[in-house]
Amino acid sequence: MSHKQFKSDGNIVAPYLLGLARSNPGLTVIEHDRVVFRTASAANSGNKPKVTLVSGGGSGHEPTHAGFVGEGALDAIAAGAIFASPSTKQIFSALKAVESPKGTLIIVKNYTGDIIHFGLAAERAKAAGMKVELVAVGDDVSVGKKKGSLVGRRGLGATVLVHKIAGAAAAHGLELSEVAQVAQAVNDNSATIAASLDHCTVPGHKPENILGDDEYEIGMGIHNESGTQKSSPLPSIPELVAQMLPLVLGEDEDRSYVKFEPKDDVVLMVNNMGGMSNLELGYAAEVVSEQLIKKYNIIPKRTIVGAFITALNGPGFGITLMNASKAGPSIIKYFDYPTTASGWNQTYHNAEDWKVLADGKVPTAPSLKTIKNEKPSGVKANFDTFAKILLAGIERINEVEPKVTWYDTIAGDGDCGTTLVSGGKGLTEAIDDHSLRLEDAAHGIEDIAYIVEDSMGGTSGGLYSIYLSALAKGINDSGDKQLTVNTFKKASQSALEALYKYTRARPGYRTLIDALQPFVETLNAGKGPRAAVEAAQQGAEKTRKMDALVGRASYVAKEELRKLDSEGGLPDPGAVGLAALLDGLVTAAGY
Incomplete structure (x- = not known):
């Protein structure tokens, strides 16, 4: 993880709130107090009164809290500085902005500073004649019951579920006490555990508490506080999930806050702490789902994945489970209720949409059947000889892979060598199971083109496949026997x-054209396969002195391309790999 950051004086919260309102019509900002409220919920809006929801806390957890201001969720929030509670004045400003005759529910995460400031604001509101109730969210299971008996659990992922579900309950016209009961029920029946590869970087501050290169932590909070279990070496995501799920499911009695049974309607949230790629997070979510279903026979009724409550750029994720069956009969209905809150980054689905996933299986379809030319080309080849030549070319690719990969690490994205090896592996497997039709020259090359496309992927896989497909057609149309x-x-x-x-x-x-074109040109000049290979090798060598005009290397600074000036310059890795392949093929053919 990179700990570099843009220069900052830390004064980024107010501009963030303005930017949020700029991109989400219907929000109003009280800039001085760092308050965002739903314009339609304003005390003077003239709309039909409903119970309003106010939340907030330290910044750095975006999209929580401001991103959850919207119809069907929160009505107002007060944002503190990064990881610091907003003041009582800010919170009271938010309360007044959406004051309602039906009352206001305050939702606050269970942290000392937040509880004090939001609690004081609640008391001042009551003293001013406002109708207010407060629910504190605590769902973290990393701290056991004994150690946390006085302070309770920290507020993590369930905060978002409370925002969303209580907001829907208020939109349905429930009274203040009823909305508070819904919020409390969601909290009481939720459990969260988080893990991370490192601590986050606070804008304007030097990185602190950095973990070792081979360390990770389970039980990480959202304010850069340390977890409860630091371990090494780094695990795979399936290994990490296998450590996290027993904690969130309460297998340890000291951390058994919520019971989950296979018959229960369970909501699963996999939350990005801010620094994971969407690809890795989606993978982690599927791993969590698979382990819940296969190991515990728990099929989540609803699953949501994304960045909901973050720790700035924390490179980790959290698992939140809510037992909707125990929380109440309307919880799933409120969960499904649509919202305009930008932080609820889930496409709206009604209950019917979810039924297809009720048995825990994702709908899948068979892959498209490859359409091959079944009519014999009439151009015969010897299977064993063809296979021998192919395997020799593959062997040469494997030999040059480290060098090609090194070249591509400098000039591209570092996958050229491994991509070629993947293509060779796919072909080797096809040779072993005799799925290549090598007794027919055109059909054999056509099959090779399909396998190369599937196993290599990327630009080079496409180029190889196009060339081989056209080569197969040329052989088919040759009329030769x-x-x-x-x-x-x-x-x-x-x-x-x-x-x-x-x-x-x-x-x-x-x-790679710098190797391919000389090979084809020399071959067609009648100089023979060996001379053609030498021309390909010379073409690849000439790329050391060339400027990149197309492909990934065209974006690389010339200074990077000069790293191998000591050996004559940096060659194009694709051209080097192709020249090696051609050399292996032609040598095995006896030239």
């Missing part, structure tokens, strides 16, 4: 011309 050098020579030229229709790369652009 046997695959010969002459057959291959003619088809290679038409295949190159076909490839040029789909790429702007040409000789001199520092791509």
Whole structure:
């Protein structure tokens, strides 16, 4: 994780609130007090009164809290400085902004500073004649009952569920005491555990409490506080989830705050603490779901995934489970109720939409069947000889992979060598199970093109597949009875011309074309396969002195490309890999 940050004096909260309102019509900002409220909920809006919801706390947990101001969720929030409670004055300002004759519910996370300031604001509101109740959210199970008997659990992911579900209850016209009961029920039946690879970076402050390169923590809070269990080495996500789920499910009696049974309607939230990629978070969510279903026979009734309550850029995630069956019969209905709050980044679905997932299985469909030319081409080849030549080329790729990968780490995204190896692995498996139709030259190359596309992927996989598909067509149309050098020579030229229709790369652009074009040109000049390979190798070598005009390397600074000046410059990794492949193929063919 990078701990670099943009220069900042830390004064970013108020501009953030203004930006939120700018992109979410219907919000109003009291800039001086750092308050955001739903315009339609304002005391003087003229709309039909309802119970209003006010929350807030320290900033740095976005989209909580400001991102949950919207119809069907919160009506107002007060934002403190980063990881610091807002003042009583700010909170009272939020309360007054959405004062309602039906009363206001204050939702606050169970942290000392928040409880004090929000509690004082509640008392002042009552003294001023306002109707107010307060619910404190605490769902963290990292601290056991004995150690946390006085202070209670910290407020984590369930805060978001309380915002959303209590907000829906208020939108349905419930009275203040009833909305408070819904909020309390959600809190009482929720449990959360979080884990992270490191602590977050606070804007304007030097990084602190940085974990070692091989360390991680379970029980991380959202204010950069340490977890309850620091461990190493780094686990895989399935290994980490296997450590987290017993805690959130209460297998340890000291942390058994909420009981979950297979028959219960359970809501699962997998929360990004701010620094995980969407790809990794989605993977983690599926791992959590699979382990809940397979190990515990618990099928979540609802699943939500995203950044809901963060610790700035904390590189970790939290698992929140809510037992909706115990929380009350209307909880799922309120969960499903639509909201305009931007922080609830889930597409609206009604109860019917969710039924397809009721048995715990994701709807899947079979992959598209590859459409192959089944009519024999008439151009025969020897399966064993063809396979031998292919395997020799694959062996050469495996030999040069470390060097190609190194080159591509400098000039690209570092996957050129491994991509080639993946293609070779796919072909090796197909040779072993005889799924390649190598006894027919055109069909065999067509099959190779499909496997290369599937196993390699990316730009290089596409280029190889286009060329091979066109090569197969050229051989099929040759009218020859046997695959010969002459057959291959003619088809290679038409295949190159076909490839040029789909790429702007040409000789001199520092791509694999700098190896392919000399090979094809030399072969068609009648100089033989070995001379063609030497031309490909020379072409690859010439890329050391070329400027990149297309492809990933075209975005790399020239200074980076000069890192290998000591060996004549940095060559194009794709050209080097192709030259090695061609050398292996031609050598095995006896040239």
